[in-house]
Amino acid sequence: MANPVILSVDDDPAVSRAVARDLRRRYGDRYRVVRASSGPEALEALREIKLRGEQVALLLADYRMPEMTGIEFLEAAMDLFPVARRVLLTAYADTGAAIDAINLVDLDHYLLKPWHPPEEKLYPVVDSLLETWSTSPDAGTTEIRVVGHRWSAESFAIRDFLARNLVPYRWLLVDDPEAGRLLAAAGVSADDVPLVVTADGKALVAPTEAELAGLVGLTVTPAADFYDLVVVGGGPAGLGAAVYGASEGLRTVLVERQATGGQAGQSSRIENYLGFPDGVSGAQLTDRARRQALKFGAELLSTREVIGLTEAGSARLLRFSDGQTLAAHSVVLATGVAYRMLDAPGLADFTGRGVFYGSAASEAPSCIGEDVYIVGGANSAGQAAVYFSRYARRVHLLIRGADLTTSMSRYLIDQLDRVEQVTVHPYTEVVGGAGGEHLQQLTLRDSRTGAQRDVDASWLFVFIGAAPRTGWLDGTLVRDERGFVITGPDLVSGGRRPPGWSLPRDPYHLESSVPGVFAAGDVRAESVKRVASAVGEGAMAVSLVHRYLETQ
Template identity: 80%
Template structure:
């Protein structure tokens, strides 16, 4: 962090240089002295300091300045840095105005010009003010700051993107004092949110995920046009393929639409993954794998949406949504699956405003002392229930079937049974939701008897199965009726090679109907929906890619 600022403002160049010189001579090793020649110039400098997340310790302003006098400047500066100590420089004739300013801007001191010798008239005053300020300084931060509204879906999207990409950030409400000060510094208003202020002070108003990624240090542009291996999707399968591909010498790039980890990255705790007897969060596991892939030389592109795949001879071409493209010898499709959305009336409009798909762990602290409703009966829903039980007053787990045994691991069922504030509701479905600016009420149906009841609720997290995002592959590779990519033996259930297959060999085990294009993890038809199996397929597919390349 930069040293705290002492700002001096005076329209007389000689006086301005003198005061800055005297302050710098005694305090320059601990404080950064910023000099301005007018109130407007000084306010511009303060806005920049505020946006960078730095501190201002003392403001010294001359009383007699045109356009904006010292009292007017200090009054405006208070809105940005209320804890900064305020000093007015005055001539003897202006002492009455200085005394009046004590009430107007809560003035800490006024100094008569000239202040020489500074050892007697300036430094004792500043010493006392700096000591007082240092005893209770303003909070500094080197984090990204996000200003938004509590029940704003775009604000949630920004926070979720940063959290899932492990970018530290500070969340501020637009109607809170500090949030308002930052909006003022950015010359934005409450209607502009979400506003993101990066660590270097750059202001982003309603940024897209691509803009956000670029400004917080995530890579979005490929370093080359051609690769040995392109992996699409950075869930466990994609991360596994990137680690093994790069470690075995393939020039590898990993392309992710949103954040590394996929659905597994949102899991609060994975306890049945080999080598982690105490469990590991999905975010921790994904971060370790990401760093491992980067260590071996893989590139990672974030916030890049792949929308097309085509064959150009032996080359496989991938097109991005912005019209650019990259090419490779081989491609691994590891796009995983997305949670299906509830179709009950009233819920679509409340997505991101009380209705969330996936764990949305950023919201957990806000659930303190409230009831949380979770829909789903598989492991992801169970892990979320255990996690939210630490924050919420009560967690209601709504399950369509008679119990959890059909789709949830035994260890999770036992955990849930031991948690007093988790209640399982069998034969229950959400059939409606209502609210103004956020979710306020749910309608729940007992599917055995058709009886409906309404409950007050502000939090609904949905884990109701998943579907692959493979529409962009419809005319390129063979898929099953649900959209999952067919590979290997599944391509020729009748004993014949897939249509259009021109090679003399059969497709490899994880190879799609387009030679050199492989599928791994949840996106592959009939795959085992577990983290360990996805990682294993990611490793296996690299071996098959080597075989494909060797035969070319």
């Protein structure tokens, strides 16, 4: 297998030679360094690399180039090598323009020229990006192919699972010639899809998420029966708890029912998270947190649904949906929330076939040249609107109120104002949907006048409200009327501790009504629904776990 490629493109010959020289000096023994003098030339080189079945680990492009800017090149290169890390080279005078253009391409970093000495200004950045890439190698060697029908909810579920778990794959419609060959080789017909085929030829028809997880190398079985800490839920709060628990010496396992990252992991770009002035995609943030947790020794279990929690002396026992159990000294509940279903006649039948809950970023390339409708007025809806505007002809943001100021961050409102393809529709509700094989029409209502109108629509993405994933805790923990877990001082009323509380002290700040069981992030009653606060609560929960364990 040939060494992976690092490609740099710059129209200035002196700069181009300097980039290649510095890269070869440090990485030439492990990577093949290729340089180009223009965007079109670089794209042609990438096409040849793709045809040879080689991998591209890193792309570095100058911002100002004739014919094609660095941003335009990186955006085009994403179609050929979507997993390759992307860096923009820019002069100081162009920094502002480069930052403004970051939302057009999922940029990993930008470097100011010159970067001397490279040991301080270049290599640390490249080292980090290559390490990130090495944990999710390009689809050229580990390519998974998914064959299915365009408007199949089952096919969408598989693609969404792979995308959210950062697994590269290639999507083939059943009428594609290559799909026909794969179906014939697997001995199945087009009626039997979805079909998943690995690089080594192993084929699975309509696999479950657990089967899919095993197929792509995700861990589904715990290495032990007993842990110091079990974290339930892999969103920002859960990942934060896993990182801090494992780094502080606790034997830690994180259990996730579908994919790490939670709702934040589906976000196209988070721009108000501390330490990322240029923004970071939810997938990037999730990937870094996962690798960090694994580095410290935490176990991450996928496709394991927890359905029960009981006390067993000093241990806390968790029961999985398959009947297996897992015990620990302490538990952090970080199950987050789910978007509420849109209660409008006719829509339920189209879930996964035109109606999607959350961003469903895997569907964006299919929206090219079409109208996309988004329901919701909070940050998640705004981020999705910006993201889909890169593909759709027009994005319609439907909100119930007069404007976005009461529910969306100011920076995101300003950003939407600058995107011509996005139209905000105030006082607008979806009251119906219709179609055949997939969603084809929406009925919208003006909440002020009651007037209704029908619009042609094949794409509806819903971001409304938040329902906590706590039904499985019914009768076990004290929750509020909406299902959020009540913790700490809120459990103590009139000097009386919660029913069944067995300790002589009051519950710690994030502790639930069961000693040793803590809640962090969106699932906790009265929590601040932001990524930064969720991570902070995950870390705080671990410090309280230590305090709890010291008294046992």
